[in-house]
Amino acid sequence: MSKNLGELSGRKGLIENLFEELGVAATATGAVSKESAEALAQKFLFGKANVYGAATFYDFLRPENKGKKVYVCNGSSCMTAGTQDRLLDKLHTEFKAEEIGEMCCLGRCHENSSFHYNGRNYSGNDIDNIEAIKDGKPQEMDKYNVAAYGTPVLTCDFPGIDEFYKTLNTALALSPDDILNQLKISGLRGRGGAGFPIGFKLESCKNTPGEIKFIVCNADEGDPGAYSDRYLLEHRPHAVLLGMIIAGYVAGANTGVVYIRGEYPEAIAITEQAIRDIKEKGFIGENILGSGFSYDFKVIKAQGAYICGEETALLSSIEGQRPEVRVRPPYPTQHGLFNKPTVVNNVETLACIPWVVQHGGAAFAAIGRGKSTGTKLVSLDGFFNNPGIYEVDMGTPLSVVVNDLGGGFKSAIKAMHIGGPLGGLVPVDKIDTLSVDFESFAQNGFLLGHASVVCLPEGYPVIKYIEHLFQFTAHESCGKCFPCRLGSTRGYEMVNKSLTSDYKMDRELFTDLITTMEIGSLCALGGGLPLPIKNALKYFDGELKQYFEG
Ligand SMILES: Cc1cc2nc3c(=O)[nH]c(=O)nc-3n(C[C@H](O)[C@H](O)[C@H](O)COP(=O)(O)O)c2cc1C
Ligand code: SF4
Known part of the structure; x- marks a missing residue:
């Protein structure tokens, strides 16, 4: 079914894209109306139920989002920092309760007090200027420390576009196999979580026959606390873009899709500008620098769903399907976006590629352990x-x-x-x-x-944090497999009950629940949640045992 929908979506492809059009349909009111959903179902021959299923999945498209004007970050970092109650109090003086929504997370974890208003993110002391922000007075971008301890591969000074893209000349003068070989020598592994070597992925895609292939940059950085991908997109976008172009050259892909979370509006704008800049200079487009290789970009703005960071859910999302995780095999390098061979890599992984091409795989492999x-x-x-x-x-x-x-x-x-x-x-x-x-x-x-x-500050109850993790997973679960869909909700209910009544959890039942999630879930959302919980049970037993029987 999802394969057929992928084919259908691929007929219009990225030029007229159902997912993007859902976002456009929600712009005026904050949600996709029934009429718009039906019109899109008709236009894309997708079936009403499929479009409805997709539209109601995302935080920023679903009916509950209608009428929201300002969004408060509810991510783990702002939560443990304890900044959001004061922020909400202040916002309530400026907005009606029904105009205040939630977002998770804005990547302003370095100073918290984060909120989103009118297409921009704010944090730190910005809330004290809310009247000026509402009046449209320009505010500065956030600032934080950036430094390297060791080799500055990603945080080195940016020499300017012309100088930086000399590495594109270098790359295009090499054969795809030569670059692949250097990437293998470098030992570069995925920075998005799983640590899979990029060389194998590119090789698999390269060896899969097909006229149309894609390089997808996973910029859905949904992990609360993480803002390194945001840093790269906002301050080093060319490292990411050049990495994608070179990856395309190696794999035989002519299109790069940058899927950026909607919670990062500044990152989207800066990346789009960077693409315009290199287009103007001829570093992308047809027959780049007379090499015979052509490449172009598409930026997709995501709509608020943590699971879209999982690579197969991300591909379904771009296709306009409900972003459910897909069973592997087949892997995206064989059946990816619109069923075409596709490499999905994290922002940071891709951003390392130009350095490898410039300095050689061995130099990269010499760093690290x-x-x-x-x-x-x-x-x-x-x-x-x-x-x-x-x-x-x-x-x-x-x-x-x-x-x-x-x-x-x-x-x-x-x-x-x-x-x-x-x-x-x-x-x-x-x-x-x-x-x-x-x-x-x-x-x-x-x-x-x-x-x-x-x-987690000393005074923050670990049980409250466990409750938060179950609740987060229950909200973000794609629902495809029951250990995660049901387990996260049951876990939340158990912990919540133990916090709000004299109910004590049965330790065996609790252990069964997290074990079932760990070994029975289809992806690392349900399968990964038990790790921090098991750590908590092991290292904070003294604090947690009061919530269990016996
Ligand atoms: C629930 C879940 C969320 C994920 N979120 C992200 C994410 O935000 N960014 C990311 O690059 N990878 C994320 N991943 C990992 C991707 O599925 C995939 O492994 C990664 O994009 C591959 O790129 P890499 O090899 O460069 O790491 C997530 C995985 C899961 C299970
Ligand atoms: S573990 Fe299962 S239900 Fe949870 S997000 Fe992954 S596939 Fe979906």
Whole structure:
């Protein structure tokens, strides 16, 4: 069924795109009306139920979003920072209750107090200027620390477009096989969570026959606490775009799709401008620099759904389908966007490619530790004295990140949630044990993931955080498999009941529930949630046992 819909959607492709048109249909009121949904179903021959199913899935298209004017961030970082009650109080003086909605997360985790108004994001002290913001007075972009500890692969100075795109000349003078070989030598692994080597993906797509292929950049950075992809799109968009062009040259793809979360309006605008800039200079388009290779971009604005960060849900989303996770195999490199061979990579992964081409795979492989080569961007939240984005060589001790770069904590912290909602809950006494690389985190029972850090202050009850994680997963579940769809809701109910009544949870039942989610879920949303919960049970048993029987 979803394969057929993919074919159908592919008939109009990216030029007239159902998903984009759903977004346009919701612009005036904040939701897609029944009439618009029916008209789109007719236009795309998609069937009313399919269009309705898609439109009602997304936070910014569904009927509940109608009439919203301002959105408060409800992500984990703003939550543990405790900034949102004051923010809401202030917003209630300026907006009616029904005009205030929620977004998760705006990526302003370095200073919190985050909200979205009229196509722009605000944070920190901005709320104190809400009258001026409403009057349309321009506000500055947010600022945060950016520094490298080791080799600045991604945070190095930008030399200007002409100088930077000399690497495109270098790439086009090489054969796709030569570049593929360098990428394999580099050992570059996906930065979006799974750590899969990019060379294998590109090779698989390259070897799959097909006239039409796609490179998709996954810029749906939904992990609360993470804003490293936002940093790259807003401050180093050309590293991402050039990485995509080179990836296309290797795989034989002529179109790059940048799927950017709707919660990052500034990133969308800056990326679109960067594409216009390189188009003007002839670095994209037909027969680039006389090489015979053609490439162009499409930017897709997402509509508020965490699961669209999962690569197959993301592809369904672009096709205008309800973004449900697909069973693999077949893998996207064989049957991807519109059933065509497709490589999906994270923003940071793609942004490393130009450096590899410029300096060689061996130079990249020389940075880092073991199978974790290169550098990693780490996002530090507002609990650090120096919050910001830090680029560290893989293998850098976590204590260097926390103490030397982050400057330590502003107040007492008991745990750090590293790697997004599906990452591990790291108690502070593990800081000296871990280093920033895939293996160190995995061997110690955690997950490097996106390397985002959300702190849990000393006074924040771990049980409340577990409740939040279940609730988040229940809201974001795509519903395709029952361990996640039902398990997340049942988990939330159990924890909530233990918090709001004298009910005590049955430990065996609770363990069964998270084990079922872990081993029975189709993707890493339901399958990954148990990790931080198991960490919490292991390291914070003293605090949690009062909520269990016996
Ligand atoms: C629930 C869920 C959310 C995800 N969110 C993201 C995301 O926001 N960005 C991302 O790059 N990868 C995300 N991923 C991982 C992607 O499925 C995929 O592995 C990644 O985009 C591949 O790119 P990489 O190899 O460069 O990491 C997510 C996975 C899951 C299961
Ligand atoms: S684990 Fe959750 S999000 Fe993933 S496929 Fe199953 S229901 Fe969908």
